[in-house]
Amino acid sequence: MLKRLSVRLLTAGALVAAASSAHAQAGADFAGVWQPRYQEDQPERIPGPELRDYLGLPISDSARQFADSWDPGRIALPEEQCRVHVSPYIYRGPTNLRIWEERHPKTQDLIAIKHYHSTYEQTRTIWMDGRPHPGPNAAHTWMGFSTGRYDGDMLIVETTHLKQGWIRRNGIPMSDRATLTEYYMRFGEMFTRLSILIDPVNLTEPLVKSEEYFRSPRELPAQTWLWVCDPVVEIATREAGEVPAYLPDEHPFKDEFARRHQLPEIAARGGAATMYPEFQEVLKKNPPPPPLPPPTKGAARVTGPPQGQGQGR
């Protein structure tokens, strides 16, 4: 497993090195307004992932059980309605991103690079002045504590002190012990963000992801940068202190994803093995589950593709 991981990381490193050599000048300027492209993992990033879809994620058994008992009703609790996507995850969602630099007024030395996300109105500071990360007893935040450095043209960012968040927002958690390394590479009017997430609680191997952002040719209206969250009681009959969750092995939709997409259970359950090409061989040896029955007349499907609309149509 480690060998395969090494290959993957070396591949990522080669991409990074190529990007770095192509833009040899130090310290690419990322300042501006940027918007993401969603060609990668579009179902996860726009409509949202389906329950029990753990494909391609190197999750631990504990993360799987957390997700197996996940009830989306939990984020209807007033105290959880305004929870923010952590910095390892927030770049995947719909968001406008403004980047600017903060420089010392007398020396013009680069002190910090700021990222402002319209989603959840998050301002992230990437310290560039060489300061150390805080000690182990400092508070954790959604964006974490980030320090950066340039390697040629490429910006490398290390982040610690993160709050608990999501690896995938269908209940797969990211722990507050996770750390993040990011590589920002600019290619003209776009940049690539490649991230490596290490979570000793919920991942058995590092999770490598990438996203692309394109520069917006014009400033956006002010209100597109706002995210006002005022929690309210959505379900009046819910008892105080109730935390919606299913028993892990008794989730009512536990096989829906696998059956809808005709995937063997072993694939839908995720795990490090499902990341690698050789998993194709495993798939061939495991038959898919029976398809979902047609919906009852009059029933409205609210997630996923319409029944019977397979690939190729």
Add this chain to the structure above:
Amino acid sequence: MTTSHSRKGRLLTVVAAVAAGAAIAVGGRATAQPQQTGAQQQDFDKVQMDVVQVRPNVYMIVGAGGNTTIQFGDEGVMVVDTQFPQVSAKLLAAIKSVTDAPIRYVVSTHVHGDHIGGNEAIAKAGRTRAGGNVVGDIGAAATSSAGIIAHENVLKRLSVDPPAGQQAVPFGNWPTETFFGDKREFLFNGEAVQIIHEPDAHTDGDSLVFFRRSDVVATGDLFTTVMYPFIDTANGGTINGYIKALNAIMDITVPSNVNEGGTMVVPGHGRLSDEQDVIEYRDMATIVRDRIREYAKRGMTLEQVKAKKPTLDFDPRYGMDTGFWTTSMFIETIYKEMVKENPPAPAKGNQRNRSNQSKGSGE
């Protein structure tokens, strides 16, 4: 001042500290034994105090034992929890590094030795305010030490004779000012301080300390970031009370509009937190309790419940296989409480018999 411990080292230190404090639960009586246990498990000479600023006049101090919170101003210093006695000099030095104001009050959040061990030394380093007849009657002794405040159940636990072979907690560590009922509140350094009792949670004498203007709450062991909730049943703790206490903390805390910051929370052990951290912990405790409650309702045995791994999703974050408070003990403690709450139904044969009898009697 900062610690240089590794993550594993820090965790072991915290576990040893809590273990030492918890050991006083033996027989429901508080003894000095846990402090000796702690001394055996920790090298106090190597302990460094990590002083973390929370507000301009509120700091969290992490050393050996439970976290200490200090609030200070013109009237003096309030110290919430005093760690182990072996590090009292270091704790005093840490306090002095922040303020020279005199220590007026020590507040003990509960009875465990890792939170009250330094009470005597810290209190003696301070002076309470007294005047009039009090000073006239007993002289300088009236002001020679800071007052030690705790819920009356802390004093009750401490004042019971210890089990045979164990030393009593030194009298100087006992509270000098106890309160009963829901809370004690007063103005100190220009802000309202509320010492709020949470019954039957970690123990039966737990208190939160809420600094209202500073917007900081010190929770004692009603919230930690390092381990599963320790339910000290020998000292009156219950899982239901613990979860109620977590919800009570959330009633006090107010975050920003994106669930971050706002009211800051100093946990009994672990890092500085806010409401969102308490939410995650409350969710964990509630979900585990509810699972075990459901399994208990179904009549499952303890071994069957353990086989279901009701804590698997949280074990890498909070679980321990060894030590004074293992995951297995956490499950067992909840199970026993849930069985007590939901006694198992009579065996099927009995049910049938009873049903038949009922039918018979009705016919």
